[in-house]
Structures are given as structure tokens and as C-alpha cells.
Amino acid sequence: MNTLITPRVAKTLNALHREAETVDRAHIAARMAEITEAGESFAEAVPRWLGEERAAYRTIYHDYAGNFLSVSETYGRFLYMIARTCRAKRIVEFGTSMGISTIYLAAALRDNGGGQLIGSEIEPTKAARARANLETAGLADLVEIREGDALDTLKHVGGEVDLVLLDGAFSLYLPVLKLIEPYLTQGAPILGENAFDPSYLDYVRDPANLYVSQPLPVDEGRGNEFTVRAA
Template sequence: MDSLSTGRVADVLARLHRDAEAADRQLIEAYSSQGATQEQMIGQILEQEAKDLKALYGGLAGNFLNVTPEFGRFCYIAARACKATHIVEFGTSMGISTIYLAAALRDNGGGTLIGTELEPAKAARARENLEAAGLDDLAEVRVGDARETLKQVDGGLDLVLLDGAFSLYLDVLKLLEPRLKTGALIVGENAFEQASGYIQYVRDPRNGYLSQPMAQDPGRGNELTVVTR
């Protein structure tokens, strides 16, 4: 049996998805009531990130902004399929995606996950949630800007999840690039074409990747990339 279907991990994830829905409801309603197109919303977020990224995410410190259960399961399946033992996650928040990925490490027989989160209070909650799920021995959550916290990462990465500030995906990828194994998977959530040049970079095969949008949740910027070099 896998850890997602039953037991402690399944219970903690069910509780966290409920908590997340309650905590983020107002924010989601506020965005949808603006009547803005998705393009406009992405544009607004990118503008805010460019102006003051720390203030933007500081203002969202009480929000989960989490992956959906379907996307979380996709991350688990991807990590199981490539028998991942070394994972990095950009954008840990309260640890929901971290739990899906750490559960895959556990079911793969062990490994290490490095997560990174700008907001100290969120990182602390992520650690508590990992502990509640019995996965804290597999995951380290680094506090601070990923452009600093991910400078020291060992090689041999099997999988990277990019789910932080939209405008930083290319910077974070470039930082991790020398540590990626051939065949490693990079899962991008909210990897939008108008942000950072990330999509253009990974879709150019000359850069050593093969990449395409995922069919899941179209419009949410889900991109699956494999390292081909």
C-alpha cells in the first residue's frame, strides 16, 4: 500500500487540504470578484513581485496557496516513477506539496528533500506538518530567499518542484542546473509564459530539456520538463 492512500500521511493531507480551503477562500473570492482575466491577474502578480516580492509574500503569510490534491498526487507519482531519492522544492508554504514528495521518498525507500520558504512562520508550520505526517526525517525546510538558500545543494537531483514566486523560476533553475541528473524531472506549477523566460528556456531543446504543458488543470501553468543532456 502507498502512503497517500491510508494512514498518517493520508490523514494529515486531508486535514491540511480542508484547512487550506478555509484559509484561502477569501483570497480566491477576492481575485475572482475583480472580474480580471487570468492574463491580467498574472500580470498584476508579476508587477507586485517586481515592486516588492517580500512584501507581496509577507502579505500572504496566512495563505496556503497550495497544490490541489490531484497535482499533489501527480508529484507523488512522478517521484515514485523516477525512483527519486533527491528532491528540491522551491516554495514550500505550509508543506502540502512537501508532504506528497516526502511520502514518495519514504515509499521509494528513503532520500532527502530540500524545501525552501521565504516566510519563517510558514516554514515553521511546514515542519510541524511534516512531523505530524511522520516525514520530518526526510525533509529539510530552509528559510529565506531560494536564490540564497539553494546555493548549497548536493548533486544528483532526481526531481525539482518549482512553486514559488512566478518571476524566479529561471533564476532557481539556473542555480540548480549543474545538480540535475540526466533524466531528472522538473515540475513547474504556475510556470507562466509571461514570467521570467523560464518556459521559453526549457522549451528550447538546445538548452538540454524537453518540455511541454501538462494536460492537468489547463491555464494553471503546469509544465513538465525532463533533462535530456
Template sequence: MHWSASQFEHTVKSVNSTLSSPAVSAVLQRLSLAESGNDAEAFAVAGTATSVSYPIDIGAAERAELFKNVYMSVSSDGGRLLYLLARAIGARTVVEYGTSFGVSTIHLASAVRDNGGGLVIGTELQADKAAAAQRNFVESGVDDLIDLRVGDALTTLRDVPGAIDLVLLDGWPELALPVLRLLEPRLRPGALVLVDDVDLDFGSDVHGPLASYLADSANGYLSMTLPIGDGIEACVRL
């Protein structure tokens, strides 16, 4: 079969992903540059110097306020992995615990759009971050696919509609297991659960309960740790 130049150009354009669209690419690049120039100073202001010290002795709201200027976004490779996995399973309903400034949310929403549409339900405790994330969603053109809820995840995620295809746990780690248990009745067989920053040293074994839970086959998961960014645990609901 012989293709003309115009046919080839049309075919290439037709397979372009939302992730590579000008609006999405521009927002993700801006956020990446902002994070690289911001987080070290923001951590220092929060009293954590150049390493992450986990202030587990303070409440979640106080901690969120302390870290309100810290991005701690999924890595570039991690974001692409989120997109690829969400596309691979045809995810239409996605839940994200810990939205921050919306980098991972934009990757997931891009995948949902390319899967034919659906909804990414995000939750963020810190109101200023949530407002900034919403602006980023509008600028990138994926806001129509995102339901961003502000507040405690154990409250905001109580009423997730329908069956869940993919869950990203990327908030304060001591709440990750309770959030997962809250969502479990909605997980469809074959749903993916992704946990970011599992190799990050928080100064205490805050990942322990979730890691033990996912490792126990009696709980219905098969998982492995992927060496991407600060570690991503990829789990399938059996």
C-alpha cells in the same frame, strides 16, 4: 498458486504507499479542508478579491508577508502526480522551491520514503509558513526526510548536495528561472523539472521567461503542459 486469506492481507499491506498511511492521509485531508475554507478570504484580505492579482511592484519579502495566510497548494491530483512521477524515476534527492504549508512536500517525501529513503530540500521565504509546514511534517511522520530552509531561495539552495533527481518550482514565478539556473549544474540526466500553476493568470507574463527557456531545445529540456490543477509543466533534463 493458492493464497490463504492471511497471505493476501499481508501482500496488500506490503504494497501500501506512505502516501496512503493514516498519518499522511490525515494531515493532507486537514490541510485540504483548511485551504478550501481559508484561501478565498485570505486572498480578499490581501486585496486580491476572488482572482489572483500579481503585486509584482513590491519586494518578495513584503509579498510573502502579504500572502502569509494563503495556502495556494498543489491540487489533490497534482499532489498524486508528484508522488507518481517521483516514484517512477526512483527520486532520492528532490528540491522544492516554494514550500508554503507543505502539502507538495509531504507528497514528495512520501515518494522518497517509498523509494528507499533520501532527502527533500524545501525552501520557504515566510517564516510563519515554514514553522507551520515543519509541524505538518512532524505530524505526518515524514520530517526525517525533509530539510526545510527558510529564506531567499537563491541563497538557501546554493549548497544542494549531490545529484538532483526532481525539482518542483512552485514559488513566486519571476524567480523560477533564476532558481532553475542555480540548480542546473546539479541536475542528473533524466531529472524531472515540474512547474506548478503555469495556467494561472497572474495579470502579467511572469511565466514567459521560464516558458521560453524550457521550450528552447538548446537548453536541454523536453517539456509539455499537463491539464492538472492550474497547469503543471513537466520537463525532463535531456
């Protein structure tokens, strides 16, 4: 079974991807213009963005309340494939946004025979939109979206976790991972979308921390990191 190709899910995802592309186009262009005006390369801009985030990530992401900042169709299908491959039953997602990635992961849970996805979204309007999109796709019964700061909402995830998607504030990837770490099953994939924070990369690439990790050549240029809990 492939829930992604059922009419209800496929129609919802197609509409959301088209809307996301339109809505986020101006945001992406503004970011690129900002780099150009500052005379920076992308690599030089990242430390500045991380510093700004650490100082005021709640304010910054409130300003993005109207933006999807979502995964691509290619990456979404990859998420579905990974969740199917590891036969995930419990998934944690940091940064639900409007629910596009959530739909891909929930579809995998459906095809794995059921399970639970715990999502965290700091913006109330995005959380509400994500819930509505999941209802439209017919996958809401598999998902709990916790509204608020992930450092609070993901303190207790209630059991073993088979897969993690990190796709929220870049500077919070490491602290969020450490919250979930005690619950990770052996071999659990951790997918870092836009994993630009050197402290996160240093941590997951250090074998002493019981991970195996490397850059992911899916949507190259977006800083995707693929990590597995080795023990």
C-alpha cells in the same frame, strides 16, 4: 507500499487540504475580483503580477503568510507518482508553504527506500508550520526546510537532484532553476506549478537549453508545466 494511504499521512493531508480550501477561498475570490474591476482577462493580468513580484516579491509573499496557496489533491498525487516513477532520491522544492506538496514528495521518498528533500520557504511562520505538519505525518526525517530567500538557500544543494518542484514566486522560477541546473540528473523532471513567466517558459521549451517541456494537463488553467532534463 503506498505511504499516502497510511492513516498518519492520509489524516494529515485530508485535514490540511480542507483547511487550505477554507483559508484560501477569500484570497482567490479577491484575485478574481481584482481582474474583473481592472477590466482585464487572466492573461492580461499575469504580466502585471509578474512586474509587481519582480519589484517586491519579499513584501508580496509576506502578505500571503496566512495563505496556503498549495497544490490540489490531484496534483499532489501526481507529484507522488512522478517521484516514484523516476525513483527520486534527492528532491528540491521551491516554495514549501505549509508543507502539503512536501508531504506528497516525502511519502514518495519513503516508498523509494529513503532520500532527502530540500525545501525553501521565505516565510518563517510557514516554515515552522511545514515542519510541524511533517512531524505529524511522520516524514520529517526525510526533509530539510531551509528558511529564507531561495536565491540564497538553494545556491548549494549538496549533490545530484532527481526532481524539482517550482511553486514559489512566479518571477523566480528561472533564476531558481538556473541555481539548481548544474546538479540535475539526466532525465530529472522539473514541475512548474503556475509557470506563467514567459522567460521561464521560453527557456525550458528551447531545446538548446537541454530540456523537453510542454504544458501539463493536470489541474488545467493553473499554468502547470512539465519539463525533463534531456541531457
